[in-house]
Amino acid sequence: MLSSNVISPEYELGFKLKGIDVILVDKNTGVLYYTQLKTKKDTLTGSQSHRSTQELSAFSNAYFVVCIDCSCSWIYSGSIQKLIGSQFWNKTDINYVSLDSQIGRVIRSIDSHI
Numbered sequence: 001m002l003s004s005n006v007i008s009p010e011y012e013l014g015f016k017l018k019g020i021d022v023i024l025v026d027k028n029t030g031v032l033y034y035t036q037l038k039t040k041k042d043t044l045t046g047s048q049s050h051r052s053t054q055e056l057s058a059f060s061n062a063y064f065v066v067c068i069d070c071s072c073s074w075i076y077s078g079s080i081q082k083l084i085g086s087q088f089w090n091k092t093d094i095n096y097v098s099l100d101s102q103i104g105r106v107i108r109s110i111d112s113h114i
Contacts, residue, residue, distance in 0.1 A: 003094050005025040052076060
């Protein structure tokens, strides 16, 4: 909802596509990329990689996206094209540097209260 070329099927179209969080419309080609979003590289468990690959393989154009680039290791081992942090956000109208800065500020704020 924050980017002109990202569609949430559930919120904007009223239906859920299994394994798809958003559809990214390539700004240059207009090609649709069916996208599964994870917070960071180690969000999945090893046994979930196969399911994610299976869900995304139903579409000719798909991305497995990690929204925040951090120093953790990859758990996803599937064949779907992976985008990390700025690789994804640069394809949207959202500035990753600002996003990353704000996320860091929030996390540091939370850490100081725990």
